Amino acid sequence: xxxxxxxxxxxxxxxxxxxxxxxxxxxxxxxxxxxxxxxxxxxxxxxxxxxxxxxxxxxxxxxxxxxxxxxxxxxxxxxxxxxxxxxxxxxxxxxxxxxxxxxxxxxxxxxxxxxxxxxxxxxxxxxxxxxxxxxxxxxxxxxxxxxxxxxxxxxxxxxxxxxxxxxxxxxxxxxxxxxxxxxxxxxxxxxxxxxxxxxxxxxxxxxxxxxxxxxxxxxxxxxxxxxxxxxxxxxxxxxxxxxxxxxxxxxxxxxxxxxxxxxxxxxxxxxxxxxxxxxxxxxxxxxxxxxxxxxxxxxxxxxxxxxxxxxxxxxxxxxxxxxxxxxxxxxxxxxxxxxxxxxxxxxxxxxxxxxxxxxxxxxxxxxxxxxxxxxxxxxxxxxxxxxxxxxxxxxxxxxxxxxxxxxxxxxxxxxxxxxxxxxxxxxxxxxxxxxxxxxxxxxxxxxxxxxxxxxxxxxxxxxxxxxxxxxxxxxxxxxxxxxxxxxxxxxxxxxxxxxxxxxxxxxxxxxxxxxx
Amino acid sequence: xxxxxxxxxxxxxxxxxxxxxxxxxxxxxxxxxxxxxxxxxxxxxxxxxxxxxxxxxxxxxxxxxxxxxxxxxxxxxxxxxxxxxxxxxxxxxxxxxxxxxxxxxxxxxxxxxxxxxxxxxxxxxxxxxxxxxxxxxxxxxxxxxxxxxxxxxxxxxxxxxxxxxxxxxxxxxxxxxxxxxxxxxxxxxxxxxxxxxxxxxxxxxxxxxxxxxxxxxxxxxxxxxxxx
Numbered sequence: 001x002x003x004x005x006x007x008x009x010x011x012x013x014x015x016x017x018x019x020x021x022x023x024x025x026x027x028x029x030x031x032x033x034x035x036x037x038x039x040x041x042x043x044x045x046x047x048x049x050x051x052x053x054x055x056x057x058x059x060x061x062x063x064x065x066x067x068x069x070x071x072x073x074x075x076x077x078x079x080x081x082x083x084x085x086x087x088x089x090x091x092x093x094x095x096x097x098x099x100x101x102x103x104x105x106x107x108x109x110x111x112x113x114x115x116x117x118x119x120x121x122x123x124x125x126x127x128x129x130x131x132x133x134x135x136x137x138x139x140x141x142x143x144x145x146x147x148x149x150x151x152x153x154x155x156x157x158x159x160x161x162x163x164x165x166x167x168x169x170x171x172x173x174x175x176x177x178x179x180x181x182x183x184x185x186x187x188x189x190x191x192x193x194x195x196x197x198x199x200x201x202x203x204x205x206x207x208x209x210x211x212x213x214x215x216x217x218x219x220x221x222x223x224x225x226x227x228x229x230x231x232x233x234x235x236x237x238x239x240x241x242x243x244x245x246x247x248x249x250x251x252x253x254x255x256x257x258x259x260x261x262x263x264x265x266x267x268x269x270x271x272x273x274x275x276x277x278x279x280x281x282x283x284x285x286x287x288x289x290x291x292x293x294x295x296x297x298x299x300x301x302x303x304x305x306x307x308x309x310x311x312x313x314x315x316x317x318x319x320x321x322x323x324x325x326x327x328x329x330x331x332x333x334x335x336x337x338x339x340x341x342x343x344x345x346x347x348x349x350x351x352x353x354x355x356x357x358x359x360x361x362x363x364x365x366x367x368x369x370x371x372x373x374x375x376x377x378x379x380x381x382x383x384x385x386x387x388x389x390x391x392x393x394x395x396x397x398x399x400x401x402x403x404x405x406x407x408x409x410x411x412x413x414x415x416x417x418x419x420x421x422x423x424x425x426x427x428x429x430x431x432x433x434x435x436x437x438x439x440x441x442x443x444x445x446x447x448x449x450x451x452x453x454x455x456x457x458x459x460x461x462x463x464x465x466x467x468x469x470x471x472x473x474x475x476x477x478x479x480x481x482x483x484x485x486x487x488x489x490x491x492x493x494x495x496x497x498x499x500x501x502x503x504x505x506x507x508x509x510x511x512x513x514x515x516x
Numbered sequence: 517x518x519x520x521x522x523x524x525x526x527x528x529x530x531x532x533x534x535x536x537x538x539x540x541x542x543x544x545x546x547x548x549x550x551x552x553x554x555x556x557x558x559x560x561x562x563x564x565x566x567x568x569x570x571x572x573x574x575x576x577x578x579x580x581x582x583x584x585x586x587x588x589x590x591x592x593x594x595x596x597x598x599x600x601x602x603x604x605x606x607x608x609x610x611x612x613x614x615x616x617x618x619x620x621x622x623x624x625x626x627x628x629x630x631x632x633x634x635x636x637x638x639x640x641x642x643x644x645x646x647x648x649x650x651x652x653x654x655x656x657x658x659x660x661x662x663x664x665x666x667x668x669x670x671x672x673x674x675x676x677x678x679x680x681x682x683x684x685x686x687x688x689x690x691x692x693x694x695x696x697x698x699x700x701x702x703x704x705x706x707x708x709x710x711x712x713x714x715x716x717x718x719x720x721x722x723x724x725x726x727x728x729x730x731x732x733x734x735x736x737x738x739x740x741x742x743x744x
Contacts, residue, residue: 284596284597285596287596287617287618288526288529288596288617289526289528289529290617290618291529291532291617291618291619292526292528292529292532293618294618294619294620294621295529295532295533295535295536295619295622295625296532296535298621298622298623299535299536299539299622326618346705348704349732349733350733384733389704390703
């Protein structure tokens with residue numbers, strides 16, 4: 001039931017067809033019943049008129065013949081009565097059965113009884129009200145009755161009665177009964193035909209509506225299918241336009257829209273490709289002169305003992321700034337790869353715990369300089385993951401050196417948690433922390449936490465945004481938590497296999513040691 | 517005196533490389549076009565080739581293929597692009613190692629060159645066997661049923677590293693340190709590509725290796741033919 005209802009709501013064609021059929025059914029019913037009642041009345045009227053004429057003449061004829069029998073013997077009179085009945089019942093202009101009934105009028109006290117009925121008709125078929133009407137009226141009286149046969153069935157009929165006088169027997173009522181069986185059969189037949197015609201019409205209308213609706217709905221369906229393809233990024237298909245009606249106007253408008261969309265997207269794609277290509281080319285072109293610069297600066301720097309102090313210091317600064325310049329260039333190149341969506345994940349199987357420990361060891365000296373230390377806590381001795389080791393290492397180094405920069409001489413806790421499908425690394429420092437407004441900017445490009453703070457590694461300001469992109473490339477997530485003065489907590493969650501997606505957070509972002 | 521052929525189209529960089537290498541006691545032959553490299557190489561065979569990827573005349577990767585076709589000389593590619601494709605293309609063309617511009621330090625370049633030129637495993641004498649191969653370390657030869665298989669010095673070093681401790685599983689990092697002399701590198705592409713090149717030369721069926729066997733999730737080990 002529900003599915004039918006939803007199908008009805010979902011299909012324009014079905015909606016139109018059903019409402020058309022229901023409406024035309026109502027119209028056909030109204031028209032049919034009007035026609036039926038007109039026909040019934042007409043047929044009944046014609047039948048009645050012919051019956052009245054026949055009854056009149058038969059009753060007049062009977063009265064005439066009875067008058068002629070005036071003064072004759074009883075048996076003769078009875079014979080006349082029988083003759084009258086015989087001729088009346090056989091004088092048939094149509095095939096309707098007819099019967100005659102003689103009834104003694106009430107108040108006729110003669111002993112001789114001529115009450116008679118043809119063909120076993122039960123005289124009680126004549127109802128009292130008709131009898132009374134006949135007695136009072138001067139002319140014939142008419143009523144629709146049920147003709148009852150003794151020991152037989154009842155049939156609908158028409159009774160026409162008048163008074164007749166039988167010689168020596170006083171006043172009688174003579175009734176002619178016309179069977180209406182044939183008339184009713186005709187009426188039923190007409191009704192059936194009407195019903196059948198109506199049904200046929202409704203089916204026909206339904207069929208026509210379906211054909212018409214299909215012409216309108218087909219292009220609409222096509223448009224919606226093509227629009228779905230557009231959503232999926234396929235702009236190749238167009239609507240078929242063959243006529244010049246409103247539907248084809250829709251089709252043309254639709255096709256023009258598709259054309260324009262396709263062009264716009266192609267233009268934008270090209271623009272961004274050119275842009276990214278340019279950034280990438282610039283970065284690469286810078287590399288060769290930078291190599292020469294580095295080599296020459298190192299050659300100069302290596303013999304700085306021979307220079308006077310100012311030149312020697314300048315050489316040192318040059319080397320340091322070239323370092324920084326190179327890191328910036330590398331980060332820019334990496335960002336341009338992410339923007340161009342050409343960053344490739346080079347996944348291998350490796351042990352995350354070993355990698356974390358190695359990264360922590362590499363930063364041992366830097367941490368010592370800042371009077372802090374990195375403490376690694378792992379849930380297991382070995383956590384094997386399928387990921388791009390170069391990118392994961394870059395994320396970890398970024399998070400670790402970031403924590404060292406802000407640790408304020410307090411130790412940093414690194415936790416490794418592994419689940420069945422995901423792994424997580426949490427980096428918790430207890431230093432300056434982050435406030436709500438900086439938290440939302442922390443992954444922005446070139447964002448710097450506190451401009452007044454110096455950076456140990458002369459960071460590029462791109463580290464965390466690259467780390468976030470790297471995490472997302474693995475279908476993972478990198479999140480940050482912080483409170484001013486209470487330190488910060490960065491949590492990296494990665495799927496164990498970079499093809500999968502993460503479906504849990506193994507480390508709570510808000511650290512357990514912190515309470516609001 | 518060691519001779520290094522430097523093929524790079526950037527005049528200034530070539531000159532600087534020349535200064536650095538000469539300072540380290542290495543002779544330098546400078547070439548600026550890809551299509552001239554092979555001729556210079558034939559006329560004056562160097563001990564090592566330093567080859568830029570992007571070159572006028574002929575692409576560096578093509579030059580690498582041509583040189584490798586006639587010599588087992590160590591080749592180090594120089595690339596301005598650190599992306600996978602460029603590096604892997606170079607390695608697959610037969611380069612032993614690669615360096616991404618800009619190099620960290622002149623000494624890094626010199627160290628790489630020296631690593632590729634050093635005589636390795638001088639402590640081992642006699643024959644090593646791995647699978648159905650016999651390795652004559654001193655003579656720098658690999659023999660199968662008396663027939664020599666030509667390997668580059670790097671491929672030879674890789675094979676010897678595995679063969680001298682049969683059964684030991686080497687991680688890619690361990691091989692990088694042992695064969696390439698890297699202490700902190702996570703670039704496993706070097707190992708992967710060279711293992712494949714080595715397999716193509718020594719395995720009966722490179723698709724189902726029996727001599728250099730992959731240990732999933734860890735690295736490689738020397739297999740024992742027939743029951744690996």
